[in-house]
Amino acid sequence: MSSNQAFLALFFDAPLLSFGVGSKFDRRETLGFPSRGAVTGLVAAALGMARDDCAGLARLAQLKMTGIAFPSAPGSLLGDYHTVGGGYSPDELRSIVATADGGRGGTVVTDRYYLADGKFAAVLSGEPGFLNEIGTALLNPVWGGWIGRKNCLPATPVFQGVFDSEAAALAKLKTLLKAEDGNAACRLWDECPLEAPDAVSYPDIPVDWARRTFHPRAVRER
Template sequence: MPGILMHLSGPLQSFGEHSHFTDRDTHTRPTRSALIGILAAAQGLRREADLSDLRTLRFTIRTDRSGVRMVDFHTVGGGLPRDRSVPSANGDRKDEGKATVVTERHYLADAAFTVAVDGDPTLINSVTTALRTPRWPPYLGRRACPPAGPVLVATGLDDAAAALTSFPLHRRRPAGASTVTVDVAHDQPPTSGHPARHRLRDDPTSFDDYHRSWNVRTEYVTTLTLPADLCAGLGTDWINALAAAQALETTA
């Protein structure tokens, strides 16, 4: 199945799966909702747009770096006049001086993921073009979390999921190690291994502001052992390795 590779890395990422207003969680890796949202934004789709074609795509996520979980302290609604303060459950407004809502927002700091996107060739060509010249810029779960580098890192692949076994890893090589292990999350049952299974409510059927909805699906997670030579490092080492990989793709 033809496909592409996307790479998501940055100082902060956040991929909520069951958030409430005052407690905004993050999953340990990008959700289907976040990935479809990135592609929809790149294509310039409005929130009320039909997602049926994007929902046919298959995503396979390799965790290059799991990052560090952190919680940020936020307040919402403070200092506003009463008619603009946070609404209460009964539809009224809170009094001035009592309108500030404290929230906790969860993030993954310094994480990196390489995502294989496989699907219909016509659709893959469409999202490839969109990622090269996005209508709206991509972000890593929240608008305040921009990617640290290019999102589209490999194109024209016969099997994008299989390419995850040879594409450079965005991490330092452990001293003295000949192999490294990585987690790989699948949205379809893998053909080998004994995956851990998680039930997630992250398969979007609508991004409409007033009718957002998601289906529950199963995430399958396996562990993959790769040569330590694939560890490309960070900073300029990673940039050079990425450029070399893209040069090989161009000449192939």
């Protein structure tokens, strides 16, 4: 394996997946390929990182990431009309913390979007020792992992190995898909400078989970 760079392969197969990018309000979208935020959340949980571990997030941000979608398994977009709160009994209302004006919070409504029954992947590249640390954590996570949201639990193992080349990592991931449906074609989204031609940017690099702070990340299809 190269002394200064390795490639970690991640496979995302779940009944529901969500690749949101910096969602803060009542509409939670999903991209059609893996977002950095979703991958970072999965890895951070496996490593046992605290929500205020900004140094840990900065270390993860140093890794490069390629997002992968498989045209034969794109998933179907599913919208969930999601409500939190409302309909409380008098006894339940007494246990709810009052708002600043002395009232009680009402029902919170959000529209949350998922990809149902899709298969995706990602390749992280960086220092071999750190990637092996991540791989070990994914095999024996400190906290349970999910793909974008807590109800998006993986159906198959996420960690697929650490390799000495991107080509080897992609070959492994394509083999997983081909074994299921015979079609291993894939689309790749690489990170690039914000000003690069054809680049699309999203608030997708977590900086501080506690404050919900994200830096922009630009990608373009290879």
